């Protein structure tokens with residue numbers, strides 16, 4: 001069975017073709033990074049215009065690389081949310097048009113759920129693995145930070161989310177105040193690669209309440225103030241500063257996740273979303289977690305359409321779900 005996946009929730013125009021439960025035939029990503037870089041973040045108006053320009057070309061390229069034609073598609077899976085409405089609509093209209101013209105089923109999927117299935121694609125550690133549930137999932141992306149107990153395919157319980165900012169948001173803002181563009185995560189990672197992660201102290205989490213929730217606004221503000229108040233450090237000791245900030249963020253994520261994994265007695269931990277590409281995060285988990293930790297391939301940590309194709313495939317084959325042509329964009333959508 002061939003599934004075409006379309007992902008346009010943010011600033012990347014992505015189309016993928018997968019076969020059955022996760023074999024990747026093609027995975028095309030047309031990055032818009034250069035168009036947004038100078039603005040220090042994504043400009044929604046630019047994003048939707050670029051999606052409209054790029055989507056046709058990206059679909060054709062994905063089919064070509066997969067060596068299939070439109071007629072070979074059995075299912076069309078598309079991100080319905082969360083994300084920027086103007087961006088989502090471009091992917092949705094493309095998917096609906098194809099579904100209508102080809103008379104093939106359509107399914108709208110949740111982008112966050114998509115990130116989870118990046119762990120189950122070909123080349124990822126959980127591809128075709130058996131006996132892996134319950135699995136604890138940490139979604140750590142540009143807009144979300146949450147802990148999810150995954151009891152089986154498509155069965156989840158949200159344990160806790162961030163009360164304010166996402167981890168990715170904090171690191172992006174830190175980079176912006178250092179004078180760099182978006183996305184900031186890979187830049188901070190590179191700056192701090194050789195740095196001393198314990199040189200500068202940043203606050204840990206202090207709020208009372210659920211141990212499965214996060215909060216990154218305090219750390220974000222501390223980072224911004226530090227940059228503003230210590231131009232000398234920014235000038236002369238940037239590598240240690242970047243490593244220390246990154247380390248503070250990683251420590252919070254790892255501590256809370258490992259604790260939840262122990263509390264719920266899971267068989268493994270899956271870490272997904274853009275920030276899961278981070279080297280320090282991966283190493284820290286590997287060093288401190290008593291439970292196996294799984295990551296997607298680095299290239300599939302950030303947004304891609306293969307994860308969207310697989311999510312749609314699972315909903316269609318396990319639950320028989322489809323969407324009709326009234327399928328609409330939902331900017332705020334939770335798991």
Ligand code: ATP
Nearest residue numbers: 141142143144168183184185186274275277278303
């Ligand atoms: P969401 O999935 O929450 O809707 P999004 O799709 O914009 O948001 P992703 O593409 O999953 O987010 O991730 C982007 C985020 O990941 C950005 O904040 C970016 O800085 C961060 N990121 C990407 N690579 C790295 C890295 N190597 N280290 C740290 N952060 C990273």
Ligand code: FE
Nearest residue numbers: 141142302303
């Ligand atoms: Fe994402």
